[in-house]
Amino acid sequence: METIEADVVIVGGGPAGCSCALYTSRAELKTVILDKNPDVGALAITHQIANYPGVPTDMSGEALLKLMRDQSIQYGTDYRRAQVFGVDVSGDWKMVYTPEGTFKARALVLATGAMGRPASFKGEADFLGRGVSYCATCDAAFYKGSEVAVVGVNKEAVEEAQVLTKFASTVHWITSNDPKADDAHSQDLINQPNVKHWSRTRLLEIKGNEGGVTGVDLKPRGEENGRSLPVEGVFVYMTGSKPITDFLGEQVAFKEDGGVVVDDFMSTTSEGVWAIGDIRNTPFKQAVVAASDGCIAAMAIDRYINSRKSIRVDWVHS
Ligand SMILES: Cc1cc2nc3c(=O)[nH]c(=O)nc-3n(C[C@H](O)[C@H](O)[C@H](O)COP(=O)(O)OP(=O)(O)OC[C@H]3O[C@@H](n4cnc5c(N)ncnc54)[C@H](O)[C@@H]3O)c2cc1C
Structure with missing residues (x-):
């Protein structure tokens, strides 16, 4: 299967992921969103969203999300339906694994939301990965x-x-x-x-x-x-309210409540990896907050990628 290269790979196509993609695409960074399913995130299942600034108060979450997704695609985002099952963030290239192929990015953004749940059926945790x-x-x-x-x-x-x-x-x-x-x-x-x-x-x-x-x-x-x-x-396929982080292993730091630890720029403890939206387990889980996180991360990523472009590696001499 082919490996697809991008400047930015965003895992999750909710309001956090789509806003981030809008900004990185407009900054001319090759951006891929990998989204498990556009119909199952928190905004997608919201019947009516009356408190997102600037949109009609009778709009459904699904319709708002489609607007966000289409806008990022319009500016060049490569939106793909794919469930990420693993990542490797140890190198300069961040590797992202899906059944549809492998993606490598200079910046990886985690935006999978918080619709997860702990394994709670008897036997579920014991046989996870073994059936x-x-x-x-x-x-x-x-x-x-x-x-x-x-x-x-x-x-x-x-x-x-x-x-x-x-x-x-x-x-x-x-x-x-x-x-x-x-x-x-x-x-x-x-x-x-x-x-x-x-x-x-x-x-x-x-x-x-x-x-x-x-x-x-x-x-x-x-x-x-x-x-x-x-x-x-x-x-x-049951939903809950736990950050979806099972595909990450121990590769970034987590808070006690399961949210991903970030700094003011949405940067995680792993260089080149950002986390935005409900995956942080923020106290105020709102679409506008998730979108704002996406904007902050995108601007930080633009700065990060451009500063790295200007760094000359010491083994290249001319
Ligand atoms: C019932 C309900 C009502 C709400 N009402 C409001 C409201 O009225 N106003 C408001 O502002 N907020 C509301 N919220 C909160 C708001 O919807 C969330 O805060 C917001 O959607 C979080 O955005 P997000 O992008 O972080 O995550 P999400 O919107 O959950 O999006 C996450 C995306 O990641 C994808 N994903 C998950 N795992 C993977 C994987 N392994 N690989 C690839 N993709 C993956 C999902 O398919 C999904 O598309 C509501 C939430 C719920 C549940």
Whole structure:
């Protein structure tokens, strides 16, 4: 797979990431946004946003986000849908890994928001990476011909379950509520021949052994006894309010509350890496605050990249 080079790679296409991209693109820096899904971030799911300065008060978060995204694209941002599963920030080039390819950047911006959650189902943490996954786009091909479970009812769960239908023999879709009857994507998923929908059902436990996941225990509402399903993979799509940092490992410093530590310029403890928006776990999580963070980081990045351009490395002599 090809490696794509850029001045700035921004992970996350919410208001923080799009604002940052707008400024870096206008500063003539080659900018790539890698966004897992434009429909699942905090602004994307906000029904109405009445307090973002300058836009009509009945605007939806989704519509505002589209305006922001389109504006950054208009100025040259390369917006791509891709879920980042790892980074390596140890060298001058910051490496960013996705199922769609590898990206390398002189400046890396972390803008994945705070819609994450700790692993909370019994067995989830034990089997993470050994059958439990949060990324079907990354891992679906490992489950060719196997039975898998998808847990969650949001848009991301539906889209990722659709990806799995192309590989798995059966996709067990477990939802604690019924999806909306007028949600065409959910209904389309339910109608796939290899999807078994477990509506109004709770996931009780993910089971396994040294080899990884071997099954799940469920409790359908109204049934007296639970059930066990022999699945090899469990894909969990539940949201919470924890900064999404699982793809970072220990490569930047975190606060006790899980937010990424930054200075006044949104610079993290790792040189060449910035963090903006809800990933910082700011006390006031607002779209305008996230956008402001993006602007600050972009200006700092412009200064950083330009100052490095003028530095001559000592092994070049002329
Ligand atoms: C229900 C709700 C209502 C709200 N109402 C308001 C309001 O009325 N006014 C207001 O100002 N604020 C409101 N907020 C807060 C506001 O939406 C957030 O503060 C703001 O969206 C944070 O922006 P962000 O860019 O940091 O993160 P987000 O908007 O969450 O965007 C993060 C992006 O990162 C992507 N991403 C995540 N992980 C990865 C990965 N591994 N790889 C690639 N991409 C990834 C996501 O798909 C998403 O697109 C509300 C929030 C919620 C949840």
